[in-house]
Amino acid sequence: MVAVVVTAQPPGILIPSNSHCDVGKFKICKNLVHVCPKFCGPSGGCTTECQSCKPICNDGSFPPPESDNSPPITHSPPPPSSTPTPTTTHSPSPPSSTPTPSTHSPPKGSGKKKSKCKNKNSECYNVEYVCPEACPGGCQVDCKSCKPVCNCDKPGAVCQDPRFIGADGITFYFHGKKDREFCLVSDTNLHINGHFIGKRDPTMTRDFTWVESIGILFNNHKMFLGAKKTAAWDDLNDRLAITFDGEPIFLQDREGASWQPEYSSQAVSITRIASSANSVVVEVEGNFRITVKVVPITEEDSRVHNYGITKDDCFAHLDLSFKFLSLSGDVDGVLGRTYASDYVSKVNMSKAMPVVGGEKEFITSSLFAADCSASRFVGEQKKVSSGLGMEFPSLSCGGDHIEGGAGVVCKR
Structure with missing residues (x-):
């Protein structure tokens, strides 16, 4: 950069003169006076290189023109040196490595x-x-x-061959029995039962089981969410059945589509999430929020765990994630008891697959029955007349026997 010598060395003074930078874009260095170094030649004087903000002797070694041109010369080599790098031997390697992950990602x-x-x-x-x-x-x-x-x-999850994660974050398994209902959560104004489906492995003393559907009681309402029987699985084909107070609920096939009842003492909503099929969030304001997803047993799952799944039924079931907003300290149920104020885990953490019992304590007579021995449910049944014309304990819902599996039948 251009610099200006302010004064020449006066006669009789051994200390060289000074200089400064006068280029406006170098604000820090501009007009900052620098004393020329003592080792500058007998001609004396120096110029200030604006970029480095240092005085340089005017003895021929660093004349102003060369100092001006030196910055471009020193900076120009790096771009050329970096440019050939991708064009030489390194450019082929990125392309060769790029296809490798892309070929593996689709199958997963x-x-x-x-x-x-x-x-x-x-x-x-x-x-x-x-x-x-x-x-x-x-x-x-x-x-x-x-x-x-x-x-x-996450705590509150119920998935797979029912694997539960309690409120304390501890994982345990509850297998129950196939084709029976068990109480998952029971509190004064919330009761949730699960219907278990399964297959028997001749080499084992228990069933392989999964939660096919749940029945929810709150206030004076009842809600059913269940997986429809499915042979060949297709992610785009919605296999989730929903009813509210006995009426089927149909959601549009798009993310964010929602439904709300015309009447309810609490705000109720059912909303599609993540994709156009098989996933919803059910929320009752101030009470609970449940994420529900229908999933199949894949051929790989069946091979690894020896489930023995056949092509006529992929055993579609529910993966559930519960969040409770107003449970009491007296709550009970397979999952609910882990939220109780006096709960102490009895899970044997030394086992790779800790299983808890309690089938007799949590078994119920039907999907909407609050008659398990651990039941705490009261709801609003005493406050509401029999206008709905049904009682919870005698209501049973299912969708396996409907032609095409397109709906749900509830019987008293």
Whole structure:
């Protein structure tokens, strides 16, 4: 850069003169006076290089023209040197490495599942995250940490060959029995039963079981959510059946489609999430929120666990994630008791697959029956007349015997 010598060395003074930079864009260095170095030649004087803001002797070694041109020369080599790098031997390697992951990612499929944070107060609201490959049942975004978390790895989850995660974060298994109903949660104004389906392995003393449907009682309402019997699984084919107070609910095939009842003492909503089929969030204001997803038993699952699944039935079932908003300290049920104020876990953590019992304590007579020995449910039955014309304990719902599996029948 151009610099100006302010004065020449006066006669009789051994100390060289000074100089400064007068280029406007170098604000820090402009007009800053520099004393020329003592080792400058007998001609004396120096110029200030604006870029480095240092005085340089005018003895021929660093004349102003060369100092002006030196910065462009020193900076020009790096771009050429960096330019050839990608064009030489390194450019072929990125392409060769790029196809490798792309060929592996499609078969896994799980990496394609995505989720968003739905909390408008979060920094990552509506930001889409790819679910980890370790989440076969999809994931949810933790809006506090802004990270995707497997649906089945959070407290309140009920998934797979029923694997429960209690309020304390401890994982345990409750197998129950196939074709029977068990109380999952029971509190004064919330009761949830699960209908178990399964297959018997001749080499074992128990059934392989999964939760096919749930019946929910709250206030004076009843809600059914269940997986329809399915042979060949298709992610785009909705296999989730829903009823509210005995009436079938149909949601549009799009994310965000929702339904609300015309009458209810609490705000109730059912909303599609993540995709156009098989996933919904059910929320009752101030009471509970449940994420429900219909999933199949895949051929790989059957091979690994020896389930013996055949092509005529993929045993579609529910993966569930519960969040409770107003449980009492006296709550009970297979999952509910882990939220009780006096709960102490008896799970044997030394076992790879800790199983808890209690079939006799939690078994019920039907999907909407609050008659298990652990029942705490009261609801609003005493406050409401028999205008609905039905009692919860005698109501049974199912969809397996409907032609095409397109609906749900509830019988008293």
